[in-house]
Amino acid sequence: MKRNLSILLFAMIASITLMAQAPKGWMVRADRSTSASDPDAAGAIKFMSMGSGFHAVNPQAAVYWNPANTASGSYALKGTFTLLKPSGHTNYYGLVFGGSGLEGPNQAYIYFLVAQDGTWLIKRRDGDAATQDVAPKTANDAVKKPDATGKSINALEVRVGADKVDYLVNGTVVHSTPKTGLVAKTDGIYGIRVNHLLEVQVDGFGVSK
DSSP states (O other), X not given: OHHHHHHHHHHHHXXXXXHHXXXXXXXXXXXXXXXXXXXXXXXXXXXXXXXXXXXEEXXXXXXXXXXXXXXXXXXXXXXXXXXXXXXXXXXXXXXXXXXXXXXXXXXXXXXXXXXXXXXXEEEEEESSSOEEEEEEEEEXXXXXXXXXXXXXXXXXXXXXXXXXXXXXXXXXXEEEEEXXXXXXXXXXXXXXXXXXXXXXXXXXXXXXX
């Protein structure tokens, strides 16, 4: 019993610490690596307001969201992601939408991400460990790779329509899916996901009808 209470208390303290480092109203959920061959880095996740947007430093992967940020029906979710510090191997970052229960064990959301190797992917998460491919990682020239300074800028957009969803990178539609199956539920919370070992600036983040 004591051990269980200690674990619960540690988890609550860790959660509060993460939340304290986020802008007002925003929440942070770490998604820690369980792979011995691809471990997280040391240090705390940092998510802060910077300029007109947000700045994320991710030794561990994390999802960032404000519970007040929800969208339903037809909408366009956008964000311009500047990768400031690529990792030593491929890691992804981008948009989260159709989310629910993000703070608990029944978390669910769809995510559309890009990576420094010029690929994109779309996945759905249902629960702490279950993810399914909506579309596997795919190379596309629309995805900008880091330049000589290690930086790249990619404007991501998800356009949710009445019967389909379009996924755009820098104004180019890289994929479309029918609004069925894994992408049937697009109403809900929207946010940001940044995988581990990355540093990213996010500008122009938000939803329009």
